[in-house]
Amino acid sequence: MLILTTVLTTGALTLTACGSRDDKDSGGSSGSGNTTVTIGVDAPLTGQNSATGLGIKYGVQIAIDEANAKKTVPGVTFKLKALDDKAQPATGQQNATQLVADKTVVAAVGPLNSGVATSMQQVFSSANMVEISPANTAPELTQGKNWQSGSKTRPFKTYFRTATTDALQGGFAAQYAHDSLKKKKAYVVDDKQTYGAGLAKLFKQNFVKDGGKVIGEDHVNTGDKDFSTLVTKIKNSGADMLYYGGQYDEAQLITKQLKDVGANIPLMGGDGMFSDTYIKTAGKESEGDLATSVGVPLDTVAAAKDFISTYKSKGYPGDYSTYGGYSYDAATAIIKGLGTIVKDGKLPSDARSQLVGAVQNTDFQGIAGPVKFDQYGDTTNKQLTVYKVSGGKWIAAKSGTFNAS
Known part of the structure; x- marks a missing residue:
């Protein structure tokens, strides 16, 4: 009941629910906007699976830093909020609840594990918050439990992924x-x-x-x-x-x-x-x-050259090669989506729900391949x-x- 109450409450957030007015830079980035928007990350950052989880976190961090430096969304400064799910479904659900309760968080990237995703989807859906996983591959997450029989039904319109199944x-x-x-x-x-x-x-x-x-x-x-x-x-x-x-x-x-x-x-x-x-x-x-x-090997993709160089030069821990490119692309989809709904540096009162539609209409060339979602929220990149x-x-x-x- 505590989780449900929190979700229902945060799902009805207004303007301040999605961004805060702040003239200062945040998150170590070089942005100069006056609206601060947070992109959440959920992944195993310690313990089991942490090498790939850290790759997800820092893939998003690089996308955020670039968006702030280039002022991709005029008037908006992005920051990162990364939570450690330790590859545990119960912890992932708690993290999802924490992210939707944060008034500055507009969307989340993650998780790594499909089992963790199962525990998080309803929380994000109830808050009308976009969740894009760069790593989940279980088909039922997007196509329902009866997908193998040919009866495909999308359980949550807020859930997307940049990895194929x-x-x-x-x-x-x-x-x-x-x-x-x-x-x-x-x-x-x-x-x-x-x-x-x-x-x-x-x-x-x-x-x-x-x-x-x-x-x-x-x-x-x-x-x-x-x-x-x-x-x-x-x-x-x-x-x-x-x-x-x-x-x-x-x-x-x-x-x-x-x-x-x-x-x-x-x-x-x-x-x-x-x-x-x-x-x-x-x-x-x-x-x-x-x-x-x-996908294909990230180090063979010309578009990923700068990403890999930045990851290495920053000395970020973890493995970028597995999901780093897909997490960068997931964060970019969120940032680009926000760019279509932000007006004069201000977020609409229903920014979270508007972002769901904006991400659904995503279509751009990412560093790990084309980024576009089908009617189930699955990537169209099947490599x-x-x-x-x-x-x-x-x-x-x-x-x-x-x-x-």
Whole structure:
């Protein structure tokens, strides 16, 4: 009831609910406007998944700093409010409530984890506040729980994402494993979370459809460290690959322990394990492992050159390569959307709800690709890439799209 009351109250905020009059610069940026507007960020900034979470935070920070320096929205100074959800749904919901209660916050970027997003969507929706995730890939977040049966219904008009979904990623990974790697027998493991379990299920379905065989399945808990029983089962199964649905925190330990028992087969996963931290922790045992991720390699995109240079020169922590570009583009969509509704440096009394429509009509070339949303709030950018660990680095093996029909 406390959460609901807060949401309903903040959902009816007037002019002061979305911006505060302030002639001073804020957030360390170089803006000179007299209306301060806050863009919220929710991501795991400490603990599990924090490397990718920090990449999200600082991707938004760079977009904000640039908007202030260029005075993208005349009369408006942007600042960042980043909250740590620790990859926990309950904490994410509390953060969402805190963001909508802040009178200066007009929209939020995040979260990283699909399971966390499930707990946040209703809070933002009740406040008519835009939420754009640069990382969530669970299809049901935008297309409803019955999306696989073809009955797609958008649950929340306030929710958008710049990352494509597991409906494509799982099939893309399975196709590459079967057709390019020539793998025939896969062992499939997931972490029981919304993202991991969903991705593993889609990989399994498509791998079998392509002619492969799943000869074993298992589950782990997030936070587990000892996988000795699991890796022994995988070794004895005769599998020629392991597919893992989950984050890098567990995957980096599983692959290390798998190789230690003499099972020299590749571990493949999704964008949740596509992090330099994975390689640093797993060491040489990660050689030959694979991960799919959304989009194309950021360092191959000319439009991202300045972003990468800024991220590095600022010494920001975390991994920008996974979702940094998508978080920058998400923040840019919010900033551009505000530019269409701000008049003479002033926000309308219903700025939050107007911004929902403005973001829905987004259409520009971002640093990670085109930024445009379909009727479900999904990105129209369907590019995916398979990466392979080679020489201690993630090297792009194949980029393309996948037809899920």
